[in-house]
Amino acid sequence: MKKQTTKPASPDTFHTRAVRLIQRIPKGKVVTYGQVATLAGEPRGARQVVRILNSSWKTEKLPWHRVINRNGQISLPPGGGYELQKSLLEKENVVFGPDDTIDLGRFLWKPRK
DNA sequence: GGCGTGACGTCAG
């Protein structure tokens, strides 16, 4: 059996598990990169979550707008989707603070352990 | 094929 040069489509890859979690985000809730990464098995793999969003957002149709940073703020730069994400979240009853911060204590999605 | 970058987060000083 020869070794597969390309990455096998393992059902338990970080990529796949992260996608599953993101797709499970209920409406009106948000999750942080670190949270997704941690739940997927990589406490330090927040950057990989970013990579997944950029890559699988089209193919997997992920609710990328429900993923924010640890500060409860939108990381996207203005003109790069920031306004779009904020708009989408507000449509889901997500409230932004005076600093464009989201109250994670109320809107952070806590998956059933 | 190697180096740098990136929608971040955590650790150390």
Added chain:
DNA sequence: ACTGACGCCACGC
């Protein structure tokens, strides 16, 4: 409390 550096890994050049 704040700043700086590192880490994780895939993709681009």
